[in-house]
Each structure stands twice: as C-alpha cells, then as structure tokens.
Amino acid sequence: MGIDLGTANTLVYVSGKGIVLQEPSVVAIDQNEKVPLAVGEEAKKMLGRTPGNVVALRPLRDGVIADFDTAELMLKSFIRRVHEGRTLVSPRIVIGIPSGVTGVERRAVMEAAAQAGARDVYLIDEPVAAAIGAGLPVAEPTGNMIIDIGGGTTEVAVLSLQGTVLSESVRIAGDELNESIIQYMKKVHNLVIGERTAEEIKIQIGSAYPTPEDEDAIMDVRGLHLLSGLPRTVTIKGPEIRESMAEPLGVIVDAVKRTLERTPPELAADIIDRGIMLAGGGALLRGIDTLISHETGIVTHVAADPLCCVVLGTGRVLENFKQLERVFSGRSRNM
Numbered sequence: 570m571g572i573d574l575g576t577a578n579t580l581v582y583v584s585g586k587g588i589v590l591q592e593p594s595v596v597a598i599d600q601n602e603k604v605p606l607a608v609g610e611e612a613k614k615m616l617g618r619t620p621g622n623v624v625a626l627r628p629l630r631d632g633v634i635a636d637f638d639t640a641e642l643m644l645k646s647f648i649r650r651v652h653e654g655r656t657l658v659s660p661r662i663v664i665g666i667p668s669g670v671t672g673v674e675r676r677a678v679m680e681a682a683a684q685a686g687a688r689d690v691y692l693i694d695e696p697v698a699a700a701i702g703a704g705l706p707v708a709e710p711t712g713n714m715i716i717d718i719g720g721g722t723t724e725v726a727v728l729s730l731q732g733t734v735l736s737e738s739v740r741i742a743g744d745e746l747n748e749s750i751i752q753y754m755k756k757v758h759n760l761v762i763g764e765r766t767a768e769e770i771k772i773q774i775g776s777a778y779p780t781p782e783d784e785d786a787i788m789d790v791r792g793l794h795l796l797s798g799l800p801r802t803v804t805i806k807g808p809e810i811r812e813s814m815a816e817p818l819g820v821i822v823d824a825v826k827r828t829l830e831r832t833p834p835e836l837a838a839d840i841i842d843r844g845i846m847l848a849g850g851g852a853l854l855r856g857i858d859t860l861i862s863h864e865t866g867i868v869t870h871v872a873a874d875p876l877c878c879v880v881l882g883t884g885r886v887l888e889n890f891k892q893l894e895r896v897f898s899g900r901s902r903n904m
Contacts, residue, residue: 570651570660570687571883572644573698574678576629577720577743577850579609579643580877581651582884588877589651594720596643597625608646617763631740632667632695632722633674634681644685659688663887663897665879667722668694669738691897695719696726696736698882699848701893703872707731708892712836713843716825716861717879718742718851723821725828727836731895735831739824743851745817746771753813754792758803762792771854774807777818778856778863783807818857822864829865844868848878 571582574594581590592609599606600622607615615625628639648660662682666675675692682690696715697707705713707728717724720743726736747767754760754767762770774786786807794801825845832840845867847858852875861869872878886893 570648571663571665571880571887572647572682573665573695573877573880573883574629574640574644575719575879576627576632576722578876579647580880581647582880582887583651584884584887587884588880590647591877592647594629594643595625595627596639596646597623598639598642599623605642605646608643613765616765630721631744632719632738633670634677637677637681640677641681641684644681648685648687659686661689661691661887662687663691663693663883665695665698665883666692667719667738668696668724668726668733668736669722669740693883693886693897694724694726694733694736695722695879696724697728697731697733697896698880698886699724699872699878700726700728700846700882701885701896702878702880702882703846703848705846707896711843712832712839714828714832714840714845716821716845716847716849716852718821718847718849718854718857720744720850723824723849723851725824727828727832727840729836731893734833734836735828737824737828739820741817741820742849743768743771746775746814746851746854749813749817750775750810753809754790754803754805755795757809758790758805759795760790760792760801760803761795762790766790766792770805770810771814774805775810775814776807776855777811777814778859779808779811780856780859783811783855818860821851822861825861825865829867841867844870846870846872848872848875850876 573580593613595612597607597612628636699717700715750767776783858869
C-alpha cells in the first residue's frame with residue numbers, strides 16, 4: 570500500500586488496484602466522547618461550521634504531523650476503509666514525506682503508520698515519489714528537476730540515478746496562498762472569510778501570471794464585514810487576487826532559483842534540455858508554469874495528473890520493489 574500523507578489531501582494506492590482513496594486530511598472529533606465523528610470529505614464539510622463540542626482538525630501542518638493521535642486515527646480509518654473493514658490485514662506501507670523533515674518528524678510518521686496496523690513502513694521523499702509518478706526517468710544518470718507544490722510544503726529537487734542530488738523544502742505552499750487571500754480580503758475589503766472560501770477564490774479566479782482571461786475574471790465573495798459586523802457580499806477581480814498571492818509565490822520562485830544555482834553544470838545542462846516538471850495540487854494554479862519559465866528561462870511542464878503524482882510514485886515503487894529499493898529514505902519493521 571502506498572500513501573501520500575499530505576497536509577491537504579491523503580491518497581492511498583493499493584498494488585494491483587491503483588488509487589483507491591483520495592480524501593481531505595481532516596478529522597472531526599466529538600470532544601465529550603473523544604471519538605472521531607467523521608474522517609475525510611465529510612469532516613472537511615464541517616471545517617469552521619461545528620458546534621462547541623465538535624472540533625474539525627487537520628492533523629498535518631506544513632507537511633508534518635502536528636497532532637499525533639488524530640493523525641493515527643485518520644490513518645487507521647483510511648486503512649480500514651481500503652480493506653473494507655477487515656482488521657487482520659497488516660500491509661507493507663510506503664509513505665511519501667517532505668524531504669526537509671527532521672528525524673523526529675520521520676519517526677512520528679513511522680510510528681503513526683505502525684500504530685495504524687502496518688507490518689513494514691518505508692519512507693520515500695516526496696520529490697522522488699512525485700518524479701517517479703510523473704514518469705521522469707529517475708533511474709538514469711541524467712538530471713531531472715521536479716517542483717512539488719503541496720498544501721503545506723513546496724519541494725524543489727534535482728534527481729539523478731534514483732537519488733536526490735539537491736533538494737530544498739520551503740514551508741510555503743497552497744495553505745499560505747489561501748492565508749494571503751484571507752489577509753488581503755481583511756485588509757482591503759474589511760471582509761472576514763474562512764479557509765474554504767479562500768480556497769474557492771484561488772481555484773476560480775486565482776492565477777500566478779497575467780493572462781487576458783484573468784483580467785476579466787470576477788467573483789462574488791460572501792463573508793463577515795468587519796466594520797458593520799454583518800454578513801456582506803463583495804465583488805473581487807482576478808488581478809487583485811494575483812497581487813495578494815505575489816509574496817508566497819515569490820518565495821517558491823526564489824527556492825527554485827537557489828536550487829538551480831547549486832546544481833552541478835552537467836545536470837544543469839540536462840535540466841535545460843528536459844525542462845522542469847511541476848507536480849502537486851499547487852501546479853493546478855493557472856499560470857504558475859509560465860511564471861517559473863519566465864523567472865528561470867527554462868521550459869516548465871505540468872505533470873499529467875499533478876495531484877496524484879506522489880501516490881502513483883509510491884505505487885510504482887511498491888510494484889518494482891527490488892529495482893527501486895535505493896529510493897527509500899527510512900524504514901521500520903514490526904515483527
């Protein structure tokens with residue numbers, strides 16, 4: 570079983586079946602009973618809409634486990650759902666994690682998976698898994714560059730011969746883009762909006778680079794007006810949302826430039842030939858490939874299925890376990 574344990578979404582791949590589960594990484598817990606009420610899509614609908622005794626939590630922040638017990642509950646629930654409730658199954662699990670995490674954070678992921686019932690746990694760095702899932706020839710002695718923009722972290726990596734030559738992980742990604750929209754709406758329009766509304770704005774009219782369609786894009790946003798304290802609707806335009814996201818996008822572009830500056834010349838020549846590959850949910854932001862091409866001068870492609878690259882990569886590793894064994898960055902066995 571391959572798992573992409575993401576800040577925003579968790580995806581599960583089962584050998585021979587493909588991707589069997591794709592759910593938001595959210596758990597709703599009843600505070601009085603201390604039991605999970607909902608996990609995944611159902612729990613996401615409750616974010617910001619729960620009564621006092623129910624809390625909807627995202628157990629992962631910035632790509633790592635922030636709430637260990639809730640993460641374990643979520644993993645258990647997903648594993649049980651994949652196995653249709655059968656409890657005696659102890660799968661071998663490959664989990665994709667950000668390359669910049671510490672040893673303690675790696676152990677937390679392994680322990681959560683082991684507690685959730687895994688037999689063997691293997692960890693693979695997300696950029697490596699994303700590159701394998703996007704179909705890049707990582708086993709060959711040529712340079713491949715991948716940018717994986719998730720919910721909590723952006724990973725920039727140069728890969729060659731099944732290994733990471735250089736990587737940089739910045740904890741700025743989809744969540745920070747949402748946050749910058751929330752702050753902008755508060756500052757400019759005096760309107761308080763929630764995380765889900767910010768994400769809808771980003772998806773519908775957000776863009777990273779000016780295009781003719783964005784200039785005309787408009788959207789009505791409902792929220793709480795700060796001055797009157799009453800609900801209010803405000804009309805916003807595409808260019809102002811692009812402007813509000815400029816700072817976090819600039820941090821991502823700087824990370825790409827820093828990685829390119831440190832790349833050995835032979836591999837840099839390969840990257841110019843092949844271009845840069847974009848994966849992760851953030852790759853779906855309109856114009857982000859054009860922005861990176863414009864800033865680096867290197868052709869940038871978006872993977873065929875950016876959201877599923879990491880989980881497809883973990884699945885390919887499972888199915889070609891012997892050939893790709895060198896890609897793991899950590900493992901633990903439960904006897």
